[in-house]
Amino acid sequence: MREIFLFLSIVLLWSQVKSECGYASCPKGDPGYVNIHIVPHTHDDVGWLKTVDQYYYGYRNDIQRAGVQYIIDSVVSELLEDPSRRFIYVESAFFWRWWGEQDLTMKETVRELVNQGRLEFISGGWSMNDEAAAHYSAIIDNMAIGIKFFQDEFGSCGRPKVGWQIDPFGHSREYANILAMFGFDGLFLGRIDYADKDKRKASKSMEMMWKAGEGGVEGELFTGINYNTYFPPAGFCFDLLCDDVIMDNKLLEDYNLDQKLEDFKKFARGQAEAFATSNILMTKGGDFNYQDANTWYKNLDKLIKYMNEGKDEHKFNLFYSTPSCYLKAVQEEIAELPTKTDDFFPYASDPHAFWTGYFTSRPALKGIIRKANSLLQACKQVESFQASTEEDPRLMISKHSVSVNQHHDAVTGTAKQHVTDDYYKGLHRGMEACHQIISEGLNAQNQNCVVNDWCPWLNISQCASTETKEAFTTSVYNSLPRTEQYIIRVPVTDNVEYSIKDIDNPDQIVAYQVTKLPESVLLIPGRDSQARYELAFEAVVPGLQSKRYLLEKGAKEYTATRKIDLAKSGKFRRTALGDDKLKVEVKSTGDSQEIVLKSGEVEATMSFFWYEPAVGNNEVFENRSSGAYIFRPNGTSAVPIGDPAVELFEGPLYKEYHLQYNDWISLVFRQYETSGEDGFGELEWLVGPIPVEDGGKEIIMRYDAKEIKSGDRFYTDTNGRSLIERIRNYRETWDLNVTEPISANYYPINTIIGIRDDTNALWVMTDRAEGGTSLESGQLEVMIHRRLLHDDAFGVGEALNEQAFGKGLVVRGTHRVLLCTTGYCELKSSQMSERIFAEPVIQFGEPCFEQLLSNGLNVDREKENTKSIELPKTIKLLTMEKYAASQILVRLENLATSGEAVTVDLAQLFPNNNIQTVEERTLDGNVAKSSVNRLSWNKNSEPDNRIPRYEVDENVETNDEELQFMDVDGYSVFRKSMSSEPSVEIQPGFIQTYLIQLSA
Template sequence: MHILQNFRFIQVETAFFWQWWQDQTEETKEITRQLVNSGRLEIVNAAWSMNDEAAAHYHSIIDQFTWGLKRINDTLGKCGRPKIGWQIDPFGHSKEMASIFSQIGYEGVFFARLDYRDNEKRHINKDLELIWQGSSDLGNLSNIFTGVLYDFYTAPAYFCWDVLCGDRPVIDNEKSSDYNVDTVVMKQTTSFAKYGHKLNFENNLTPLKEVMGIMQHHDAITGTEKQHVVQDYVRLLTAAVNVAEEDIDSIILNILKKTDDADDVKIKFSSCLMANVSHCKESNLDRFTVVVYNPLSRYVNHYVRLPVNGDSYTIVGPDGNINYEILPTIADFSYVDSITPSKKELVFVAENLPPLGLKYFYIQKSKSTRKKYKTVKQTQFGNNNCGFTIDEVTGLLSSATLNGVTLEISQNFMFYNGANGTNKEETFRASGAYIFRPATTTPKALSLANSVTYTAYITDIVEEVHQVFNNWIRQIIRVYKNENYIEFDWLVGPIALINDLGVEVVTQFVTKRLSNGVFYTDSNGKQMVKRIRNFREMYTYTDEEPISGNYYPITSNIVLKDGGSDDCSPGKNLEIAILNDRAQGGSSLEDGQMELMVHRRLLNDDAFGVGEPLNEIEFNKGVVVRGQHYLTFGQKNSCSKNSVKTAATNRRDIAQRKLLSPWVFVGDATSNKHTLENLQAKLNFEFSGLVNVLPNNVQILTLEPWTENKLLLRLEHIFSKDEDNVLSQPATVNIRNLFTLFNVVNIEEMSLAAHMPKAEIEKMPWNSVIPETLSRKFRSADLNIHIMPMEIRTFIVEVVAKTRNLV
């Protein structure tokens, strides 16, 4: 034991630490604190997990760091606060992650994995250490010292100081004759419940916080885990969601009740977790209620789609009767056992959902007959402002119209055969969970269908075309009234083998626009990064992998821009974007083209560690995947007038509404107590959490319980400085009387992860050519919060409940 007294150790992932900590005696806990206080046990990273950087969204990254660091603070105190990000195992690294580390208050970040060509060049040039500016918008607020591990996970030669190594020690005392250094070196509603109605449901959120942290792990969200681990993730996540929803009905009731005797109308609410396979038990009842909660800080419209078995309904909302439609589902989902999928969907729009608020709807089957949707043979859908056309012969998309501008664009599902591989040598590895490697037989993606069968439906709310590509690919192209995007709702699987090889399916959008080899992808759903095909800025690109070598992580959207023209006439200088609802790999392999990987089935393990092929099973057959893409386009900022939305404005708007989509809860209203008249007498059918709507460029990113009378509040500016002439300007929010159920009486600015006051962040000064920008102090007496483009500001706010008078 005395030998270990001279050693220091690090602890990285808080989920493992917390699991261990809970089983220890008080004596062991005190020893651990002593080790931390003496510097012999150092906490690094300290997020709940070492998250993936490519596929994780910045919302989720910040949340899981907040939760991990809160546990460290609560158990180990100030000496446990980490100063280093330790990301040695994720499969690549993002500038947004570097920015997050810096804003948390860390001194540096270290990682191991990077492109082998970049690694070789950095070794030769001796620049494995650098100052990384994570965000050009934030300047030095995002700067962080970054170090690449010298020899992957192994200590560099002569630097192994393990007890089993014989390397000579480093002597840094210049007076010593042996001196040798020179040669060696989710959460808002629970807040309303707690401070609006003296209810405390924080413990309901804890399992979901922990599981969502685990889901961001670089072997979870990426899919580089075994099948049985995937199934365990589903089990954990389902259980956590169920716990989080246990008291949602009490929260909703207390927010909406307008009489003291409203408790007797209590309805059990839940979200329909299997709605994607057209199943929701509550929405098949004769009477049910729907609550639609809006987590955004502004009014939004949301199109509610629920599986139903009826043909005629009456829907009553806060403003009276609501128009609706009944449409067929994308598939019958008959393969899903243990449930009875519905063959129809009820569609209605929840209009003007209030900020951080909700609307309540009462839905009842009706005996009256109503005019059903009509099927048509037309090829044009929508209107002159927002619509699309399909080719009369092929049934495939041929053009789209947004904001009065028509763009020729096609869309199809394509495939690559996955390389089989013969051994573990790098040049012969198979395509698998870790790597995307097309077989030489498909150097370019091939079409899965040159024509499709389709059925078109026209309603007052939405117009949609149901396409069938083959017996395992279906898609619905939709245009909602008064929207600024075209939706692609796709269903892929179980994948059939082609050419006796594994199959990797992509959706491909093709235009005639010249993009000059340039495209843009998001960094963790926040910043946009310029990509140049077959090029790397930091090293010489070689094309051993001509397809996957040009693939990048797409967490939120991929963008093409018209190249080489300053013409701002209508239809010119467009930015074209595909937004996705989950992280996917994607690229622009030819000018005017964008593709996103949607599903994979492979027959061989790639020998990188999973130990099984990517050939997953669900419901006793190959996995079926369902998702959505959204097409939007508009002119660049340089072409837009102040009164016209830029392409970037549309992208940010859609991404906010889809990634922070309203949460739909459904409840059984068949009890005699749950008549419409009784509910209207005792409940308000609408609630807003904010007194005032925030500016269009500011969003409340976080609002959650923190301690007894305090909340965690984060405000973010959602635009970059060059995206919009108006919305890219700095913004100011006054939070003094912002919330409807409580007042803010005191405020303290914190690090991004809220684990320490911002005033206590101290960083070493680094020699750097990156220009410095001044950070701004915040005075707690001033409740006007100023926020710069792309900035996130984090506060602990002390609140007191407002008096609420019931009828």
């Protein structure tokens, strides 16, 4: 019966509606009226109060009544009832699950709904990603795999045109830039600062042109703010989860149609007054709405019918629509648009609720997400080297887990604990799959020396492969496109000498060092290891290649690392930093000791503090508690943490200071002596279990460089890319009322925070997302851990009181610090951040004595080595992955923000293959850049509605093999055919994407 119903529905659908998607399928408004675009939608969190799969199946409704499979079932059924109805869907992780369970008849039905533009995919990401704590490489992947799924299944009609970021807690400039590089026409946001929104409503500036990236118009994106976040007007939520209904029969009890219409008109007038055109977008949905879509559509049909019957009187015209159709209607009205150049951080929902705590919440999860993302990029590289035509299905396990964790309740740390545990499990499965792919790929290249083990506990200096064996092989894979020198660190049990051999070059001396592990590491709860020392050795690895090292334990005591008596020695030899000098010394004042970095006459010190969190009943603004979402200290100053006990160990590769502040905070400050690792200080911090007997604590690291006259300005990255200037107690688009002087000045950090003046600069690079600020000139602070005993009442319903092994969570992380000359530091810090992100992949195996011996006898071994890949130092290989048979997708980024374009020979990346064609693609990689037609816009600074996206010399004759610009019906069109030329130019600050066809 179901099949017959669907068949008849399809026949009816075919006969009534022309199959046409995109802007051509949009309903037309009526001139002279306020056209109200009714947008039915659901917001389905990819994990929050329940796990992803619990949400999909509708399990654990005792936590939250939500089942996504029923939403999609119900919506499709209701769309078939009336061809005027529309619906948008966003989270591809859920739709992918549903799609895999459908038969061919249902799939064809849904394809026709998509082809008619009645079911429209918006944004298209695997999850609706966060924009504060998510790294831009993971954002791109999250969006790209979802868009590819929709395109593969639904063709061009499945490709989204606009972004729909309705629930993230603040919005980044880089995310808008990413969507512009996808070729999107616009972006709609839900949450912005309450004061910003009030001013925009009053000034009719709820829509703007966001100047988000490089390249003029190419880096701009129309951006609209939803009037009611993403909810329906009060009294008009027609979901089963709500109590609202239109009762239109006067003969029955509780008739309310007249009052409902009056209430709706009042709300619509208020919304219309906030916008500059005769179109308004009205959201009709909410969290996990439409599990019974009939309740929505039956009432919305009534609302549209009765409102339109009286439209000549009230001048409102209602119809079902989508965000993209609304966008096109606004564009056709050619309203002037204000511009925006900054971002939407931090987000505040009231004067005492600045959502800046989640920048740091759950730092362990944030750390493993970053590691999993880094591993995924390396995994995709190795998998692309393989001869198979199909992508390894194990790779999708990793892609999906990393993308799920970009969700705005995952990487943010704002999900319930049992959901967070599920995120961890997914990440572990994905990392395990990637390590299998990498080991198999590298073993195929070197079958005589197999590595097949990885140590997930290296972050706490625990690894059975290095602790229990007298000899073992270590493989080091370098995912960067140039030769790199690394310091590889592995835990060992004894302070003895080791023999370390480069298996490919056994005559080469490999420098190493053995150093005692800090006592605080040995006491980490859950650590099950006999290792008391750390063995570090130099590994020089060519780009996109691996090197294997044989490590064999000796019998003699290792004596090259010396413990230095700090009472007799204060200053230590210098380490080169460009043309400047960086040195480190211990300063003693009475019983107090501190570590000081020096560059010329500039000094920088580091210390730990903690904020006491505010505690309240959350019933009024002033009584808001600090929680998983918001950071609200109880007072205006941080509490200093006492002076540390200091030990210094100096060896051939580095010297490191062990600083013990108390029972729950310690630090290793490391300064490298080797040429490949010079020029910075490395701070390995360990925090926890945070004591909470006297209440929760929010821990910060504070960096002071008073000689740097930074004033009220500092800089942070935006999703790990370009820097954005921050000004204390200031907002670009409204006058800030400083009700929370600390948290109102906190901003998200993905990779970098810094201060500078005309002469010197201080930059701090992080290994995970954190929050930070500069509250005084010459000072930076970064929050690294939080443990709280109260909830902030923004939905998660749990205090941020993480525990592991029966104790408060211990977290171990790393900062790198540059103190150097302004100008020189900016590019250096960006390159260093990339090295922190693209850490080498370390794997282990049995000792390869036989291969070592054979390589020692092979005098021609260097001739057999694969040609080294050496891309220019400013060029980042953002992505290298298999796209289809003999097709590799490559994204290249120029980290320099000024200067000339850099020429890259793509053939370097494929030394063993021939390139047939190179096609430039949109950033997501799923369509040719030449096929993208973006809407042109009028801006108050540029009144011409026809703005070329690319500059073209009109005096130069062109043909189909060259660049052409066309301006057709309000669209800017860029055309360029494929080329066999393997050399490309990467402009400063740009990411460029290429689909490379290799010889079969």
